[in-house]
Amino acid sequence: KQEVTQIPAALSVPEGENLVLNCSFTDSAIYNLQWFRQDPGKGLTSLLLIQSSQREQTSGRLNASLDKSSGRSTLYIAASQPGDSATYLCAVRFTGTYKYIFGTGTRLKVLA
């Protein structure tokens, strides 16, 4: 069964810290992987999309890496800010399907 898991489920850090969110998936045959941000009661904001052939993507203070062989992706947030507080979701599109399988998310709180 194709599954996506995110660890930790919740994380609280002081402002300014660099942090890493983890995403693991059970099947290495993926088409692409997306990281999203979701604020409470709101929809999804796409942060980064990594294609199967790529190792990482960067956008501002965010860097996402992909290691298909180990079934892992990480989202690195540099110099965290209170405005980064949100739930971060990892979603994987496995080969041969159009749908995304979402992880359960990591709830991040950055303390001022």
Next chain:
Amino acid sequence: GAVVSQHPSWVICKSGTSVKIECRSLDFQATTMFWYRQFPKQSLMLMATSNEGSKATYEQGVEKDKFLINHASLTLSTLTVTSAHPEDSSFYICSATLSGGSYNEQFFGPGTRLTVL
């Protein structure tokens, strides 16, 4: 960039009534749209795949007669929750892929929060 809208953003209805949620691709044509559901403190789960001009494909465990999907044009898909009950209260999110593309990326709508009393 590709923008997907949903209407309404939130709705409260009485048990037994039907509710229609719209998903529109504003600046692109979408052959395929997807409907997801998110229960409180849970992640998103795909409900169905909606293809323009054909019947939707439902995921296992999703009642097709309860969740009616219509994808009548390349820019609009609708989800109708029929005879809604409190357990249908959830956050419904749609996504759309560009027509003619490789379905490389899905663009997500802002979601609709449904509360059934």
